[in-house]
Structures are given as structure tokens and as C-alpha cells.
Amino acid sequence: MAVTFPDLNEPLTMLSSAVTTSRHFARALTAFGLLSLGGCITTVVTPEAETSAGQAMSQQVSEQIGLYDDPELTAYVRSVGERLTAGLVDSPYKFQFAVVDQFEPNAFASPGGFIYISRGLLSQMNSEDELACVLAHEISHVTQRHHVRQMGRSLGTGLLTLPGRAVGVVSDDLGNMINSPIEHAGKVYLSGYSRDQETEADEYGLRLAAKTGYDPEALAGALEGIERTLFLLTGEHHEANYMDTHPTTPQRVADIETTIAKLTYTTTAPIATRTQLYQHLDGIWWGPQNPQQGIFLEDRFLSTDMDFTIAFPSGWETINTPRFVGATETEKEGAYMALGANPGEFTPDGYAAALITRMRERGGIEPDQTRPLKIGEWPAHLVTYTDASGEEPVSMHYVFLATPRGSYTMMALGLDQFRPQMREAVMSMRPLTSAERASVTGIRLRTATIGPGETLESWTERLDSRWGPKFSASMNGLEEDHTGTGEVLKYAREERYQGQ
Incomplete structure (x- = not known):
């Protein structure tokens, strides 16, 4: 967790954004990410409409995966991408390149020319030719408008499973930002590509790489290297990875070789030699957890930059995105917790008052209790609700607190039986000890x-x-x-x- 929630003039919007599990996030991504793209479908999808859809996904990527914080490395990737796009003729797209904070080897494109490569995939690159071929493949998905052919597909959705009128008020706001921490972002688009589209992206990408002075033969080598590394990592990486959507099949390798055999090209000096490429990669955080975003040690989350720790209930499924950190009870899917930073300048009492007003206006709901308190030495304000309108009572707890490093909101929403665990987790938030740091x-x-x-x-x-x-x-x-x-x-x- 490294960035803030949206503006909290209406804090319930922010809080409701955080109450779901990884699986719920993935479903909501399809609901609010791809359905927003479906809204662009007309008789003819214009490049402007594609760019608008791409900008929406770009915002999602930034908020749910996060962009990797290394300006020099990002500038290098951008320079390679710009060398490639300079070889395009009359492209209506303004391409943008970014590094996403994702351990899994992944690269993907959104409509309109937004190209992403993960820190995990970048760490595997051993030449600029390999990097250029990967980027050229993604550029070609955009120029050949493969996204347009996927945009009309309808996908099912499911949000909160908890009952009750107050929960309904909360879930009304989920569309503002709920998404998976997009391990699935690239996969949502790429898994829809047909074999012909992948072949076409290979062919056009190889031509573009060769045209701009890169060795197209590097693509097959890069894919084989990625596949070998992923094999060695079996059991240590998540399901979403580059080879799920870009498999190195014998037919694909044969197609690549056939395309290269037809090309006439001359390679030119790269922007970075192999040694210089390694210098760009030196210092990149490689593992599943990037401590810039805070880390989990079992159920306990620790953030050096924000100087706090919180222990979520034992055995709950934890999640860490740039917008919030949280956990869900998985056996019954009966409780959710999320903690996020506030960008506004309200006091804890001010946030609480705004929440109470919003709940009253939206659902005619009054709190069970509202009171200031201290969490350690930090000033805070607790607001709780009980919604008994469903089959089972649901407890909702909001804690707004201020620390020397920032302002935060903790939300806990769950069946009444999980109230003690949620309360214990909320009250566990405190500054890091020197040993924890x-x-x-x-x-x-x-x-x-x-x-x-x-x-x-x-x-x-x-x-x-x-x-x-x-x-x-x-x-x-x-x-x-x-x-x-x-x-x-x-x-x-x-x-x-x-x-x-």
C-alpha cells in the first residue's frame, strides 16, 4: 500500500471500495473495467474511443497493481518503446510505456496504446533486443486493434455476499474502484486473444523490431528463457503469468522462425548494451513482495514508510494493493477488512461526521455508536453500525485515525460472529518497533x-x-x-x- 484513496469528501465511497476479496476483486474488474469498455462499442469503435477506454484501464493499473517506483528504469523502457513506435506509419495512437509493480513475468497492452511490462519480466531480460521484441509484440496488439474484437464480450459479476440494507448502501459505491490487484489485468485482455491474433502480433512485432534495428530472433530466445525460469519457479509464482497467455508452443516458435526468414534487416547499436541494461536492472526489487509497498509477515502487515503495523485475523486471506491493505474471512466469506490512507485534511472526528451524514442520507441508517478514542497514542474516531435487515446481522466498524505519517481509515464489515476478531485487528494497529522495522x-x-x-x-x-x-x-x-x-x-x- 503506497498511495491514497480518492478524495474523501464522501468517505463512504473510499471505504466501500475496500470490502472484498481477491476473487471478488477479479469479478469486479470484469464488471467495471470491461463493461466500461463495452460502453465504447458502437458501429465503429474509433481510436479516440479506444484511447478513452485505455485511459480508464491505465487508472486501474496504477491503483490496483501500482507503477514501479524507479524513474531511471522507467525512462529506459520508455526510450526503447519510443524507438519502436518511431517506426510506425501514421499511427493514430500516442503510445505510453510503464513498469508495473508485479513479480510475475507479465506484459500487456490496453486499448489506445498503453503498454505495460512487469518488474518480474524486466528482471529476466538479457538484451535490449529481447525487451524490444516483447514491447513490439504488445504494440502490435494495439496497432492491429485486437482489443476492439474483445470489447463487446459480456462478463458476469458478483460483489458482496453479505446481506442487509446497509451493506447495500455500501455496495452501491463499489464500482468506483473495486478491482483485483491486477495480477489479472493483463490476463483479462490477453486471455481473450485468439491464436490468429497472437500470431499476427508476433508477425507485426517482429517486423517492427527489425525495422527499428533490433534482432527479431531475440523473441524466441526471450520466451524460452521466461518459460524455463517459470518452470524453475513452479509453486512459487501466482497463476497469472506471461506464459499463460504467450505460450512458447512448437508451432509458435516455427511461425516466428518462418516470419524471420522472410525479413531483411540490419541491426543497429542498442540504447543500452547488455552491461548497461544490467545497470538499469541493478537494485530492482525482485521477489513477490516489494517492501516499498509494505510487506506481510504471515498475518501481520508492516510498512516502514508509514511506520505502522497491523495484525489481521489469523488464517484470513490477506491482500496488499497500492490503495489499501486488507483481509477477508474465507471459510464463510463472512467478513472483510481494509485499511487505506486518506488524502484529505479532515480530523478523525471530521471523517466520522461525514460518514454518518452520508449513511443517513443514503439509507436512513444511524450508527450504534460514535465516539473518539485512542489507538495507542494516536487520536481516532470509531463509528459502528449493525444491520439486522438481512438473514444474519452484519456489523460494520469504521475507524478514522491520524498518525504522525498520515491519516488512515480502517473498515471492518462482517457477520456478527466475527465482531471480536475484527475489533482485535483494528486495535492492533500501532507504530513499528525497532525490531519490526x-x-x-x-x-x-x-x-x-x-x-x-x-x-x-x-x-x-x-x-x-x-x-x-x-x-x-x-x-x-x-x-x-x-x-x-x-x-x-x-x-x-x-x-x-x-x-x-
């Missing part, structure tokens, strides 16, 4: 020279790398029996996060 670590990609004649096994042992020799070979595009010649390679180590 030191425990916030992450895995970081670094670079180092492998000595002449040195094996990957001895090199990884010398550096205490988190990657063994087999995985190091895959991440560096080498054979496992590689011996050094004095070149620079990538490795990974655990580092304490010092904060921003």
Missing part, C-alpha cells in the same frame, strides 16, 4: 562480476545469492555449466528496506 526486507536484483574460469556454483556461493546456479543460469540466459570470462551477471540477495 529491521524485519522489513526484500529480495533485490544486484549485479557482480564472475571471475575468469569461475563456475556459476562457486560464484553464487561467494555472493550468497538467493539464486542457485541453475536459476542464475536461466536468469542470465546462460547454460548451467557456464564458466566466467570476467563478465557482469545478475544475482539476488536479501536486503533490509531502509525506507524512502
